[in-house]
Each structure stands twice: as C-alpha cells, then as structure tokens.
Amino acid sequence: MTMxxxxxxxxxxxxxxxxxxxxxxxxxxxxxxxxxxRLDTSFGVLMIAVVVLILIGIAGWLLYRWIVGAPGALLDGWGESRRRRGYRxxxxxxxxxxxxxxxxxxxxxxxxEQLLSEPALTLLLSAQAAQLNGDRDGARxxxxxxxDDDQMAFLGLRGLIGQSLRDGDQAQALAYAERAFRLRPQTPWVVHSLFDMQAQGGQWKxxxxxxxxxxxxxxxxADKGRTLKALxxxxxxxxxxxxxxxSDxxxxxxxAFGLAPERIAVTQRLAELQLKSGDSKKAMKTIERGWSVAPHPDLVALYLESSGETEALKRVGIVRRLAQQNPGDIESHLALAQASLEAGLWGEARRHLETASGTNPSTRVCRLMAEVEERAHTGPEKVRExxxxxxxxxADRAWRCTSCGAHHEAWRPVCESCGAFGTLQWRAPGTYGQILPPEATPGLALPTSSPGSGLPVPAANNTTS
Ligand SMILES: [Zn+2]
Incomplete structure (x- = not known):
C-alpha cells in the first residue's frame, strides 16, 4: 500500500x-x-521551483519518519519473537x-525466565519444577x-503452606494460611486449612x-458449622x-448442648460440669436428652455417678430409666446387659445381649456373653465358645474419623491421623453396626418380660434365665 x-x-x-x-x-x-x-522570472521557472520545494519537503518528511520509526519497529519485532519463544x-x-x-x-x-519479562509466570513453573526435583529451597x-506480585501472591502462599506442612513447621504454615485468608476469605481450601490448623494448635477462639x-x-x-461450633x-x-x-x-x-445435643462429647461435657457444680438432677436430665439422640457407654457411667446409687440391683433400675430414652438402640441393651451382669441377673443380661446381637453378635456382645457365662458358672466350654x-x-461401634476412617480409643477433638477437627464419631466401620432387627422379624417376640424396661425382649430366651 505504502509502495x-x-x-x-x-x-x-x-x-x-x-x-x-x-x-x-x-x-x-x-x-x-x-x-x-524584487524578483523577475518567467512563470514556468517559478512553477518548477515550487514543485521542487514540495518534493524536497515530502522526501524530508519520509526520511524523518523512517529514521524515527525504524529502531522501534526493529525492537518490537525482536521483543515479539522473544516473548513467543518464552511462552513456548x-x-x-x-x-x-x-x-x-x-x-x-x-x-x-x-x-x-531469561526470555519473558513477567517473572511471576515463570516463577510458578520454577517452583513446581523444583518441587518435582525435591529442591525444597528452590521451591521456597x-x-x-x-x-511480591499481587496476581500471584495467593498461589505463592498456597505453595508455601504446603511446603511448610511437609517440613513439619506448623507455626509457619499457620502464618501463611492467615495471610492467604486475609487475601481471599471466600476460598474453601483457605478456610478449611486455616480452621484445622488453628484447631490443631488449640487456638479454639x-x-x-x-x-x-x-x-x-x-x-x-450452616448445619456443619453448628456442630463444629458446639465442639x-x-x-x-x-x-x-x-x-x-x-461459670464461663x-x-x-x-x-454447645443447645447447638448439638447429638454429639456425645457435648452431652458429656455439660453433664460433667453440672455434676461438678452439685446439680446431679440436671446432669441426669442432660444425659437422658443426649442418650435419646446419641447413646454411648461413657454416658452410662456418668449417669450412674450422677444418681449416687451404689447398690447393684438399684443401679439396674437406673440404667433402665436411661435406656427408655432410646429403647431400640444397641447401646441401651448393652448398658442394661452390663448393669444386670453386675447385679448377678444372668438371665436378664443374656436376654439383653441376645436382643442386641440379632443373628450376628459383635465382638462386644460376644465378650459380655463370655463374661456372663463365666460368672454364672455355666461351664468353661460356653465361655470358650x-x-x-x-x-x-x-467390629463394634468405636470412635472413628469420618474423614480418614482412623480408629481412636477415646474421643478427641482433633483426629490423630488426619488432623481434622470434630470428625470423630461413635460408629461401626462402614455401617451402623448390629442395630436391632425390625420388630416384625420372625423369631423375635415382643416384650412381656422385664417390667418397666420398655425394651423389646425375645420371650423365647426366658427359658435360659
Ligand atoms: Zn482422620
């Protein structure tokens, strides 16, 4: 066109x-x-002079444009090719x-890095390459x-959090997570990581x-938040x-109990404090409410302690009162079996265990049965069986992490295996364990024995008591 x-x-x-x-x-x-x-000339000469002057002007302008534009254009072309190679x-x-x-x-x-002028982009690649090569210092x-780069700072923090955690430097990881949270408080992984780190460090507030x-x-x-807040x-x-x-x-x-009575640790905490403050009646009420939604053996012990009862036979009646809050649950039967065993009521104990176990008794049921047979002196072969x-x-219900599945001996706020907070729950692996079969199941007649127990008890087993 120009040509x-x-x-x-x-x-x-x-x-x-x-x-x-x-x-x-x-x-x-x-x-x-x-x-x-004074100038005297012919008209033709004047015209020639004017045209020559115009041509000189145009040539001068073009020359000026070329001189000024050339280095820039040259540099542009060079820079463009550099950038292209850099991106490649x-x-x-x-x-x-x-x-x-x-x-x-x-x-x-x-x-x-040599080709591109935006260092932030190449830094991510360098960091990842260093990580792959096990070069921790390089990655850090x-x-x-x-x-230093506003666009990349968040990504950098994510890398540094991971790096610090791998190095076992919890405090440093927490500091980076706090910084990431200030940058983007709406990002889920930031909220979850920061929360777990704070919980692991015992920074509850x-x-x-x-x-x-x-x-x-x-x-x-909202639902998960409510439970976590309670814990x-x-x-x-x-x-x-x-x-x-x-008082605090x-x-x-x-x-906490108002928020999540279905969490055993919450019920236990409130009942413990009520008992300590001398209000055993309130403690028992709390445990009854907790038992109705989430029964656990530790709650039985606390309930009996709150009752102040030491006489074994009377303790059976007290446990029965608690069991009535959740009569269908295996924990209710196991609690009654245990109390009956301690009171020497072998038949009662067997009945509750058989109701609890259904067709496939769990480890806890089998062990209790062995104990009943041993103390009832029915013979060593029964015990061995x-x-x-x-x-x-x-397997029985146990404290299992719902996040990683790890088994724990006792409840704790933070999973020892995966570090998650509030994930331990009292449940069987994979299933909800040996819960009572439905009432219509053949072979299971409904309660005629155990006055006041309110629990379904197979009548056929009365013969063994
Ligand atoms: Zn876990």
Missing part, C-alpha cells in the same frame, strides 16, 4: 515537472516585490511438570518471590472466628475450667 502510494506520488510529481518545463518554454513573466527585494518454553515446562519430569521442567523454566525461593467467617461466606454449611465451645469450656472460670465453662457447655466367636465377630 503504491509512493509510486503514485512520483508519477504526479513527474507530471507536474513536465508541465512546469512546458510552461517555462512559454513566454510570460512574474514579478514579485517584498520589502525592497513456559508451555513445554508446564507440560513437563504435568508429566512429572522435573529435570526437563527446570530446563524450560530457566529458559523461560520461587514461591516467596511470587508474594481463633478457630471459631474462622468458622463463623466461613459460615457467613457460605464456605461452610469448639466444648474445648473452650475445658479451657475455661482449667483457668478457673467455672458452664455457660459455654450449655450453649463365646471367646472364640468374639475373635471373628463383626
């Missing part, structure tokens, strides 16, 4: 020149006067990371350098603030008690 225009211009100029020459050969004169100067290296490097080839990735990262350097921010931003569902309050209640703030401890436990069955029996 064509130049040619047209030259054609026009030549035509003008020829025209001027033609004019110059013709007679005719021009006289110009300017402040005492970056792409190949990321592909190498995805393929797990650290050495190759590092090679491309180094080249991309690259992630730290990303913190801080964890509660993180949780509440998470609930506000809908990162944590945090249980821990804060323990902390308050240790610090001698008894009780208030926190009461609030039950102990043998206990070895192959299906």
């Amino acid at each position: 064509l225009r130049t040619i047209i211009w030259f054609v026009v100029a030549i035509a003008a020149m020829l025209g001027a020459v033609w004019l110059a050969e013709r007679p005719g004169s021009v006289t110009a006067e300017f402040r005492g100067w 290296e970056l792409t190949q490097g990321l592909a190498a990371v995805a393929a797990g080839d650290g050495v190759e990735a590092q090679k491309h990262a180094r080249k991309a 350097r690259a992630f730290s350098a990303m913190l 801080a964890a509660q603030e993180t949780l509440e921010a998470g609930i506000r931003r809908k990162v944590v569902t 945090l309050e249980v821990e804060r209640s323990r902390e308050a008690e240790r610090e001698g703030r008894a 401890a009780l208030a926190l436990a009461r609030e 039950w102990l043998g069955r206990a070895a192959d029996a299906p």
